[in-house]
Amino acid sequence: MPFLEAMGILYLTPNMITMWLIGLLLIYLAVKKQYEPLLLLPIGFGIIIANLPEAGLMKPDTGLIWLFYHFGIEWEVIPPLIFLGLGAMTDFGPMLAQPRLIFLGAGAQVGVYVTFFVAYAFMGFSLKEAASIGIIGGADGPTTIFLASKLAPHLLGAVAVAGYSYMAMVPFIQPPIMRLLTTDAERRIRMKKSRKVTQREKIIFPITATIVIVLLVPASAPLISMFMLGNLFRESGVVGRLSDTAQNALMNIVTIFLGVSIGATMDGDHFLQKQVIYIFLLGLVAFMASTASGVLLAKFMNLFTKNKINPLIGAAGVSAVPMSARVVQKEGSRVDKKNYLLMFAMGPNIAGVIGTVIAAGIFLTMLQ
Amino acid sequence: MEEAFKVFVNGFAGVFCGMAILYLVIKLLSFAAGKAEKSGE
Numbered sequence: 001m002p003f004l005e006a007m008g009i010l011y012l013t014p015n016m017i018t019m020w021l022i023g024l025l026l027i028y029l030a031v032k033k034q035y036e037p038l039l040l041l042p043i044g045f046g047i048i049i050a051n052l053p054e055a056g057l058m059k060p061d062t063g064l065i066w067l068f069y070h071f072g073i074e075w076e077v078i079p080p081l082i083f084l085g086l087g088a089m090t091d092f093g094p095m096l097a098q099p100r101l102i103f104l105g106a107g108a109q110v111g112v113y114v115t116f117f118v119a120y121a122f123m124g125f126s127l128k129e130a131a132s133i134g135i136i137g138g139a140d141g142p143t144t145i146f147l148a149s150k151l152a153p154h155l156l157g158a159v160a161v162a163g164y165s166y167m168a169m170v171p172f173i174q175p176p177i178m179r180l181l182t183t184d185a186e187r188r189i190r191m192k193k194s195r196k197v198t199q200r201e202k203i204i205f206p207i208t209a210t211i212v213i214v215l216l217v218p219a220s221a222p223l224i225s226m227f228m229l230g231n232l233f234r235e236s237g238v239v240g241r242l243s244d245t246a247q248n249a250l251m252n253i254v255t256i257f258l259g260v261s262i263g264a265t266m267d268g269d270h271f272l273q274k275q276v277i278y279i280f281l282l283g284l285v286a287f288m289a290s291t292a293s294g295v296l297l298a299k300f301m302n303l304f305t306k307n308k309i310n311p312l313i314g315a316a317g318v319s320a321v322p323m324s325a326r327v328v329q330k331e332g333s334r335v336d337k338k339n340y341l342l343m344f345a346m347g348p349n350i351a352g353v354i355g356t357v358i359a360a361g362i363f364l365t366m367l368q
Numbered sequence: 369m370e371e372a373f374k375v376f377v378n379g380f381a382g383v384f385c386g387m388a389i390l391y392l393v394i395k396l397l398s399f400a401a402g403k404a405e406k407s408g409e
Contacts, residue, residue: 102387106383208397209390362378366378
């Protein structure tokens with residue numbers, strides 16, 4: 001009977017069932033533990049529906065989720081739109097007030113390149129795969145997805161899930177490294193009060209930064225231009241509706257498509273391989289190395305500066321906005337309850353976003 | 369391996385160079401726009 005022959009259950013494989021369990025685990029982490037629920041929930045569901053036999057949701061040209069994936073991610077539409085929303089949510093004030101702290105955002109990219117090198121030299125990944133894995137250390141989900149979709153689309157699901165999982169675990173991953181690399185006295189350092197940033201600076205900055213960064217690294221244009229446009233919406237003060245839409249409605253819509261599409265790329269036959277375990281391990285290495293390099297760079301800068309930097313804020317150089325800045329505040333207040341580091345940490349935190357985009361642009365320029 | 373090393377070195381240099389230029393832009397901006405608004409207050 002044709003009906004019986006067409007039943008999906010006849011084509012069910014053990015790999016598909018394993019993927020359902022992985023999808024359910026992500027949904028559990030999102031719902032119960034609230035680990036990056038906005039992403040892990042749709043990703044988890046995407047994994048389940050992509051592993052339903054004969055459903056054809058990821059069938060090229062006709063599958064519903066394939067269309068989301070193709071036009072949203074392969075066409076580079078969704079990550080830049082997420083950046084538009086992020087830009088509209090971002091206040092560059094703390095970074096503009098303490099420009100020297102942007103170097104901490106660069107320092108935290110060390111983890112990206114160290115992991116890239118380790119993945120290529122010791123783990124058998126190709127250059128493009130290694131770059132897609134290394135960028136996890138930047139702790140910036142949309143940038144990771146943007147780069148992986150261009151350089152190693154077959155690893156997209158794994159690097160995205162690894163990236164977002166570790167971002168959710170920033171409060172557990174970073175503190176031990178921060179404590180290990182700093183003394184009590186260093187953690188007590190109180191930083192000099194920031195100057196007030198004028199509205200005019202905040203309006204001019206996204207325009208000049210776009211021009212400068214895109215002139216330097218043209219491949220970063222899709223992300224950086226949308227990021228700065230979103231910020232211009234916010235700071236101009238005259239397009240409140242656009243700023244609001246970018247931050248809320250549009251951001252929410254594209255997040256749905258992003259999550260489901262990413263989850264749906266993870267079909268059992270391709271995902272359940274030894275490589276994926278390596279990706280998760282390397283992602284962790286990238287996160288740890290980025291945290292450590294940010295802290296160490298802050299200590300290094302203290303050798304030459306009169307106004308000392310609390311080295312804890314170096315850890316905020318990994319993007320993970322604003323989670324890593326909050327971790328810095330919490331660690332600082334453990335030794336000095338009146339030491340308010342949050343606003344200082346937001347500077348490297350935002351600079352980390354820009355640093356990761358530049359790093360991704362350089363990978364694209366050299367490897368694509 | 370040579371290719372990976374090239375990407376590694378260029379990546380480091382590129383990110384720090386980008387941030388250094390951004391630093392100069394911000395400094396210039398604070399000098400020009402930061403003071404301009406203050407004088408207008």
